Amino acid sequence: MTGTIDQPLSRSEIRTLVRPDHVHRRAYADPEVFALEQERIFGRLWLYVAHESQLRNPGDFVRTQLAQHEVLVTRHQDGKIYVLHNRCPHRGARLCMVDSGTSRLLTCPYHAWAFRPDGTLAAVPHPKSYPANFSLADPQNHMQRVRSVDSYHGFVFANLDDSAAPLTEHLGPMREVIDNLIERAPDGEIEIADSSFTLEYHGNWKLHMENANDIFHPSFVHSSSVAPARAAPANASILDQDQTREMLLANGFGPTDWEGIQLTGLAGGHTFMTSFYKKGVLVNEQQDPVMQRYRAALAGRIGSERAAAVLAMNRFNNIIYPNLIINAQQQQMRVTIPLAVDLTQVHVHCFRLKGAPEEMFHRAIRFLTTIGSPASMIFSDDVEMLERCQQGLVKQAGPWVNFERGLGNDRREGNGSIGGAASELPMRVQFEAWVNYLTQ
Amino acid sequence: MTLMTLPYETQRDVELFLLREAKLLDTGEFEAWLALYAPHGIYWMPSKPGQTDPKGVASIIYEDYAILAIRVRRLLEARALVLTPMPRTTHLISNIEVTPGTDGEFAAEAAFMCIEHQGDQQRLYSGRHTHQLVRQNGSFRIALKRVELIDSDGTHSPMTIPI
Numbered sequence: 001m002t003g004t005i006d007q008p009l010s011r012s013e014i015r016t017l018v019r020p021d022h023v024h025r026r027a028y029a030d031p032e033v034f035a036l037e038q039e040r041i042f043g044r045l046w047l048y049v050a051h052e053s054q055l056r057n058p059g060d061f062v063r064t065q066l067a068q069h070e071v072l073v074t075r076h077q078d079g080k081i082y083v084l085h086n087r088c089p090h091r092g093a094r095l096c097m098v099d100s101g102t103s104r105l106l107t108c109p110y111h112a113w114a115f116r117p118d119g120t121l122a123a124v125p126h127p128k129s130y131p132a133n134f135s136l137a138d139p140q141n142h143m144q145r146v147r148s149v150d151s152y153h154g155f156v157f158a159n160l161d162d163s164a165a166p167l168t169e170h171l172g173p174m175r176e177v178i179d180n181l182i183e184r185a186p187d188g189e190i191e192i193a194d195s196s197f198t199l200e201y202h203g204n205w206k207l208h209m210e211n212a213n214d215i216f217h218p219s220f221v222h223s224s225s226v227a228p229a230r231a232a233p234a235n236a237s238i239l240d241q242d243q244t245r246e247m248l249l250a251n252g253f254g255p256t257d258w259e260g261i262q263l264t265g266l267a268g269g270h271t272f273m274t275s276f277y278k279k280g281v282l283v284n285e286q287q288d289p290v291m292q293r294y295r296a297a298l299a300g301r302i303g304s305e306r307a308a309a310v311l312a313m314n315r316f317n318n319i320i321y322p323n324l325i326i327n328a329q330q331q332q333m334r335v336t337i338p339l340a341v342d343l344t345q346v347h348v349h350c351f352r353l354k355g356a357p358e359e360m361f362h363r364a365i366r367f368l369t370t371i372g373s374p375a376s377m378i379f380s381d382d383v384e385m386l387e388r389c390q391q392g393l394v395k396q397a398g399p400w401v402n403f404e405r406g407l408g409n410d411r412r413e414g415n416g417s418i419g420g421a422a423s424e425l426p427m428r429v430q431f432e433a434w435v436n437y438l439t440q
Numbered sequence: 441m442t443l444m445t446l447p448y449e450t451q452r453d454v455e456l457f458l459l460r461e462a463k464l465l466d467t468g469e470f471e472a473w474l475a476l477y478a479p480h481g482i483y484w485m486p487s488k489p490g491q492t493d494p495k496g497v498a499s500i501i502y503e504d505y506a507i508l509a510i511r512v513r514r515l516l517e518a519r520a521l522v523l524t525p526m527p528r529t530t531h532l533i534s535n536i537e538v539t540p541g542t543d544g545e546f547a548a549e550a551a552f553m554c555i556e557h558q559g560d561q562q563r564l565y566s567g568r569h570t571h572q573l574v575r576q577n578g579s580f581r582i583a584l585k586r587v588e589l590i591d592s593d594g595t596h597s598p599m600t601i602p603i
Contacts, residue, residue: 193496193497193498194497195487195488195497195498196498197487197498197500197596198594198595198596199595199596199597199598200595200596200597201597201598221521223519224514224517224519224520224521224523225510225514225520227513227517227519228509228510228511228513228514228517229510231513232506232509232510232513233506236505236506236509237503237504237506237507238480238504238506239482239502239503239504239507240507244503244507244510245506245507245510248510345595350498358496361496362495362496365495365496365497365498368498369498369499369500369501369502372498373487373498373499373500373501374500374596374597374598374599375485375500375501375598375599375600376598377510377511377514379598380522380598380599380600381520381521381522383522383597383598384521384522384524384598385521
């Protein structure tokens with residue numbers, strides 16, 4: 001790896017990496033910068049870890065990644081959710097080797113220390129051989145807890161910083177997208193699907209977060225799936241009411257289609273995009289009987305006026321800084337997990353709207369497959385570009401990355417800023433926040 | 441043994457059909473590969489071992505002829521970024537077991553390995569696949585091909601050429 005430096009970066013050095021219109025390649029390629037990000041961004045911000053629908057009953061657990069730590073998210077007998085480092089405090093062994101399950105006790109297979117879902121030590125074999133001052137109640141003998149854990153409408157977040165400001169403060173106005181996702185469910189409740197994808201790419205984590213609200217690239221990057229979709233006959237598939245073809249076609253647009261698309265950036269690095277996928281995922285979504293049944297079910301629960309308002313929130317990717325992407329309209333979610341400066345995992349999920357026709361869930365699954373599968377005709381080309389960026393950015397030649405498109409046309413509004421479809425505003429907003437977090 | 445209930449010639453015909461399919465993928469003849477599928481033939485690569493539900497559970501690929509046709513055109517489309525340089529593959533099939541179904545249908549189960557080479561990288565895919573075949577004009581057409589990767593529920597990089 002080139003670009004490694006000997007001295008840790010000072011705060012003033014970090015500030016020199018980001019200009020209003022450019023960022024230095026070291027932001028993507030320098031392991032020292034990555035270590036600082038782990039400390040000051042992933043070590044201090046609220047990070048999504050699980051959805052409560054995975055933890056319905058005491059003893060339920062999921063294993064996941066919190067920044068660079070492997071953690072277990074558990075539901076304890078008292079109904080509370082805990083986040084525990086997946087490590088036995090006895091000899092340090094990685095404790096749980098499955099992704100999810102239900103267990104009254106988590107027992108280390110090495111010497112059988114057994115832990116409750118809140119991490120406390122329930123029993124050790126042969127207790128009389130321990131010294132008199134050995135205590136099951138001693139926190140040193142417990143699985144290590146991540147102390148800051150909070151939920152927002154079923155979305156469980158954890159924070160490695162014990163003194164972090166409340167979750168709701170970090171989410172800020174981005175709470176709207178979670179609210180909207182819940183409100184779209186006629187029963188007012190959602191469930192995470194028990195199938196998902198994990199993709200890995202050889203590139204920095206920020207590349208994916210920038211790409212998710214970049215509406216300029218699809219015309220170029222996705223042309224190889226747009227063109228065959230255009231050439232293909234309509235309604236030829238027997239499987240999906242043409243949803244796959246429609247989704248491929250949706251990336252085929254140019255300046256005339258940009259009208260109405262808006263990019264919004266908020267304090268803290270959050271961004272979202274409105275009015276992409278105007279038509280939905282089906283050709284005649286308005287006339288579609290499933291949609292009609294769904295709208296009727298929703299209106300039946302919350303009234304037709306409220307239902308219309310809920311469904312009118314027309315946003316595509318909503319990025320909660322630093323690494324969570326929610327698309328309420330299509331019931332989709334992505335979590336970006338940085339593993340190394342040049343290695344990133346993307347976890348791709350979708351949700352079921354409780355009380356909605358089952359076909360709605362099938363469409364969310366179809367969406368997940370079409371846009372998030374490793375064999376996706378869309379995402380694979382994105383990943384290819386992310387990797388090529390990394391391959392270029394590790395080279396010393398030409399240190400600056402340009403993100404000035406739309407710079408003069410963005411306008412401030414309230415606590416944030418707004419740009420048109422062609423703007424690189426989301427990237428500027430993300431890097432403004434990035435510098436702030438790294439220099440705090 | 442079910443193997444014994446099929447005439448040797450039929451068993452051999454099915455094997456040769458599978459080998460032909462593998463060769464078409466290795467030689468990049470994707471349109472000819474697609475032509476092996478029945479008009480509503482389906483290619484299914486589950487995301488979980490033993491997955492039975494293709495609608496309520498995400499699949500890595502669950503596509504019928506019409507969508508596969510788009511995929512094939514993309515494979516032949518020069519601007520597909522992830523296909524530059526074009527990957528090359530070696531598809532190996534072994535342990536083939538053919539069992540008769542109803543109305544001239546056959547099921548062929550086999551173990552596979554696929555080595556994919558692109559740029560300076562090689563990837564190895566392996567697992568088992570099952571073909572549901574129907575007789576057509578002295579040969580077969582694929583009604584369903586189910587490809588169960590050994591790591592179907594694992595972490596993946598982008599996949600390009602079908603297995």
